[in-house]
Amino acid sequence: MAFKPESLEPTILWRYFQTICQIPHCSKNEKPLGDYVLSVASQYGLPAKRDQAGNIVIQMPASRGYENAPTVILQAHLDMVCEKNADVEHDFTKDPIEPFLDGEWVKAKGTTLGADNGIGVATLLALLEDTSFVHGPLELLFTVDEETGLNGARALPPDFVTGKILLNLDSEDEGMFFIGCAGGGDTEITLPIQRKSSGTGEPLKIMLAGLRGGHSGVDIHLGRGNAIQLLARMLFRCQVPFELVHFEGGNKHNAIPREAFAHVFVPTEKKEVFQKDLEAQFKEIQFEYKAVEDSIALRFEAPEEHHRFPLTLDSQNVLLSLLFGLPHGVIAMSQEIPDLVETSNNLAIVRTEADKIQIHTSSRSSIASALEMVRAKIEAISKLAGAHVKHIPGYPSWTPNLHSPLLQLMKRLYKEFAGKEPEIKAVHAGLECGILGEKFPGLDMISFGPELKNPHSPDERVHVPSVARFYQFLGRVLKVLAVEGLPKV
Numbered sequence: 001m002a003f004k005p006e007s008l009e010p011t012i013l014w015r016y017f018q019t020i021c022q023i024p025h026c027s028k029n030e031k032p033l034g035d036y037v038l039s040v041a042s043q044y045g046l047p048a049k050r051d052q053a054g055n056i057v058i059q060m061p062a063s064r065g066y067e068n069a070p071t072v073i074l075q076a077h078l079d080m081v082c083e084k085n086a087d088v089e090h091d092f093t094k095d096p097i098e099p100f101l102d103g104e105w106v107k108a109k110g111t112t113l114g115a116d117n118g119i120g121v122a123t124l125l126a127l128l129e130d131t132s133f134v135h136g137p138l139e140l141l142f143t144v145d146e147e148t149g150l151n152g153a154r155a156l157p158p159d160f161v162t163g164k165i166l167l168n169l170d171s172e173d174e175g176m177f178f179i180g181c182a183g184g185g186d187t188e189i190t191l192p193i194q195r196k197s198s199g200t201g202e203p204l205k206i207m208l209a210g211l212r213g214g215h216s217g218v219d220i221h222l223g224r225g226n227a228i229q230l231l232a233r234m235l236f237r238c239q240v241p242f243e244l245v246h247f248e249g250g251n252k253h254n255a256i257p258r259e260a261f262a263h264v265f266v267p268t269e270k271k272e273v274f275q276k277d278l279e280a281q282f283k284e285i286q287f288e289y290k291a292v293e294d295s296i297a298l299r300f301e302a303p304e305e306h307h308r309f310p311l312t313l314d315s316q317n318v319l320l321s322l323l324f325g326l327p328h329g330v331i332a333m334s335q336e337i338p339d340l341v342e343t344s345n346n347l348a349i350v351r352t353e354a355d356k357i358q359i360h361t362s363s364r365s366s367i368a369s370a371l372e373m374v375r376a377k378i379e380a381i382s383k384l385a386g387a388h389v390k391h392i393p394g395y396p397s398w399t400p401n402l403h404s405p406l407l408q409l410m411k412r413l414y415k416e417f418a419g420k421e422p423e424i425k426a427v428h429a430g431l432e433c434g435i436l437g438e439k440f441p442g443l444d445m446i447s448f449g450p451e452l453k454n455p456h457s458p459d460e461r462v463h464v465p466s467v468a469r470f471y472q473f474l475g476r477v478l479k480v481l482a483v484e485g486l487p488k489v
Contacts (some may be wrong), residue, residue, distance in 0.1 A: 074139070079146055138478075183365060
């Protein structure tokens with residue numbers, strides 16, 4: 001069904017969301033959307049500023065009579081993850097997103113929708129126009145480049161906002177309040193390799209595909225297979241001689257690898273035995289992962305091209321040992337919050353070059369010392385293999401505060417609004433709140449939002465009735481903060 005904002009509630013919000021869909025805004029290309037945000041602020045005569053990174057804050061005055069209420073920061077990020085189905089022609093640098101209505105859900109035609117975090121951005125813009133809201137002074141904060149590493153929040157100047165209450169509108173589960181998140185940091189491993197002057201045997205491409213993958217924070221506890229590590233495992237254990245030329249897998253630091261492939265030379269007379277060895281191991285893997293991976297597939301093909309000579313046996317053994325031995329998955333569960341992953345690592349990306357292998361891992365933990373322990377362990381294992389290690393500067397965790405005055409207020413208001421208690425959660429993923437709390441000490445923060453499904457994929461969808469409820473509840477929160485302020489806890 002066609003997407004018509006005038007038929008949805010709240011119409012103001014959906015009208016802004018439709019406009020956002022017309023403006024390309026992939027990560028690192030948010031300037032056109034930022035320009036639009038500034039134009040809306042100018043339209044309403046409101047002061048706004050943009051920092052060097054592209055972050056924007058709009059100063060919105062209080063409703064009459066509430067000028068002395070506490071200042072509230074409302075925050076969303078401007079960028080979106082740009083993914084499309086393979087059979088869809090779409091240029092994210094110029095083509096608009098095409099939303100449509102499917103029952104109670106808004107989806108996009110073959111691409112990500114950008115409801116993460118376009119709904120949050122549309123909400124902030126709707127507040128500029130919606131005179132029905134009662135509120136104290138507001139600072140509407142729009143950050144950039146959230147999806148590729150929270151980089152906009154990292155770059156915020158220390159005096160960019162002044163409020164001490166922050167509502168982050170970047171969560172995806174209605175009825176859940178998020179009060180904590182993991183910190184994280186990536187590690188780049190560079191393994192020097194040596195190659196032979198020639199290869200012997202028949203070239204063969206091995207592909208492991210069809211795994212479910214998922215977000216390396218939100219889905220890491222589900223036990224899904226890592227294509228890189230599983231393929232390395234099969235080759236490491238293979239009893240038939242072969243020569244490895246190329247190994248590749250994964251494409252994003254925050255995604256569990258769904259596919260991996262290797263190019264090898266196999267003696268012609270051993271090719272059938274080699275394939276049977278890997279197939280036997282693959283059956284073991286299928287059995288191990290039968291509860292979570294029902295579409296995993298192993299394929300053998302003739303490689304399209306074979307530019308490079310094979311690795312020496314020593315380089316081959318070291319590489320496969322390293323890929324098989326690096327940690328992946330859940331390392332520790334929280335001892336304080338039930339069912340929360342405390343520490344994990346994602347073996348994310350492998351790329352083969354002429355004289356080196358590049359490996360990228362992504363570690364997370366809600367405890368700073370545990371995060372550094374994981375990265376130190378990765379460094380130790382990599383150095384044993386003769387690799388060079390570079391730790392990318394990480395982002396801080398957001399430590400849950402169950403005694404937060406803002407939390408106590410919002411729990412009460414949600415019970416009155418929805419007739420039930422909200423769920424209080426921490427998430428094993430990065431949220432900008434961790435950085436914002438470190439950059440602006442003393443913030444009382446909560447992250448919440450409407451119901452979104454499958455963000456970061458072409459299956460992304462947002463539930464229309466939940467958006468209306470989210471918007472109404474936000475109005476209730478802002479009014480009570482203006483009238484009563486925070487409770488004393």
